[in-house]
Amino acid sequence: MPKYTAKYLPPSIFNSYSFLLSFLISVAFTYPHYSTHIKKRCFRTLGCFSIIYPYNNTYLLPDSPFLIGTRFWIYSPYSIKRKPLRIDSNRSRRNHFKYRFPTKVIIPGFNPNHENFKWIHDMAIALQHQEPANIITVDWSRGAGFPYEQAVANARVVGKQITNLLIKLNPTKLRFFTKLHLIGHSLGAHIAAFAANGLNHTSRITGLDPAGPNYERAPKEVRLDPSDADFVDVIHTDGSSFSAIKGFGTMKQLGDVDLYPNGGKKQPGCEGSWAHLFYQAYKTGLKNATNYVGCSHSRAIQLFMESINSTCFRAVKCSSDADFENGQCVLGEFITMGYYLSKRTPKGTYYLNTLKAPPYCAHNYVVDVYLAQNDTIHGAYIKVIGLKSSTKQIILPSQPNSHSNRYRSSVVVLTPRDLGEIVEVRILYRPPSRFGFFLFRYNIEVHGVSVMGLSYHTKFQSCEKVTIAKGHTYRFQQNNFINTCT
Secondary structure (H helix, E strand, C coil), rough: CCCCCCCEEEEECCCCCCHHHHHHHHHHHHCCCCCCCEEEECCCCCEEEECCCCCCCCCCCCCCCHHCEEEEEEEEECCCCCCCCCCCCCCCHHHHCCHHHHHHHHEECCCCCCCHHHHHHHHHHHHHHHHCEEEEEEHHHHHHCCCCHHHHHHHHHHHHHHHHHHHHCCHHCCEECCCCCEEECCHHHHHHHHHHCCCCCCCCCEEEECCCCCCCCHHHHHHCCCCCCCCCEECCCCCCCCCHHCCCCCCCCCCCCEEEEECCCCCCCCCCCCCHHHHHHHHHHHHHHHHCHHHHHHHHHHHHHHHHHCCCCCCEECHHHHHHHCCCCCCCEEECCCCCCCCCCCCCEEEECCCCCCCCCCCEEEEEEEEEECCCCCCCEEEECCCCEECCCCCCCCCCCECCCCCEEEEEEEEEECCCCCEEEEECCCCCCCCCHHHHHCCCEEEEEEEEEEECCCCECCCCCEEECCCCCEEEEEECCCCCCC
């Protein structure tokens, strides 16, 4: 892999005084029964846009292309050190587009501050360092601001503008793009879908926490959907229920492969509660408080950025986050999240956990401790020792789960470094004493330990049956030639 490393600075998407109030007002006061006498608006070269079903998810007609002010910039192959060139208004610069190379289009989302996002440039440069490609960035900041409902309406126009540009850039191939990759964040993910619908062929769409408001219950014609490209992958990072005004993304499955880092909701290091938001506003002012609003929503960008230079993010196929955290999916399909995700990946939902600060990639290990009986245990700690590194002491869940006629306590352990070959697992039984010794057992009976690493399929298993007394530690060693503990 190249040594180039993008600067993973948190995108300043939601960092102005206006964002919080403007977004809440735009959502709260745009009534679903809003009506207008004009049901359709037409623009030369772009066609007509109506608010008749299924395109009534906003009940607002789009602004004119002039007001939206969409601009396109291109980073041509082998021009990493050059500044991007604007190509929408200069036909001669379209010669910088090389149709023999892959084409990647980066599309931002809701932009209440009408600012130029630094992350777009950083992502373009990072992509160029991986392979020669036409990198096109989209600036629709004038049409992406307050009110949010209007930005939703404008998104369809921007999608059509992208379609027209791509057709103009590649007339010899008509509408056939075998290596076209559209990357969209928030509203940009749905714009990518609109753009792809105007092309005969789109290879891949990556949705980075697609916007949930106004799309949660919308039909597939007006949102990102697996049919929009040969392969659609989605990273969900802020999918809490918007009915409670908690998240700007969605938990809805929108792609062939939907990935849910940290459950797809509140991300580690992001203070997600509104109580905390208002506390920050009181203590430090609204400007600092609004930084918390988009933290989880923008995390998808940072995770994808990091994945461009790393294949570290390993996810496992699982039906739910609860099953993943309980270690129910260690035998599922393993994939690499992000840029290097294979198009041959089996369809479904995938889960993984990350760290709270860059580098975000963490090595996930599922630890199972098999118990003799279904007793609640308090104060059992586990530590995994590898040839390269070891974990901290992690407390086991107090309530075990029944599994194949055995009782199992499971936990997902995160480490910033690969442990290497696992050589030992230590269990310390140290129940709390502040409530009195009589409330807790004097020992626990363990019937085996297993560890599965999601990154490199690391396996460890010991089927020793031991009794661990209070205040003591037992060290489990690897058992060879044993498939399962009985």
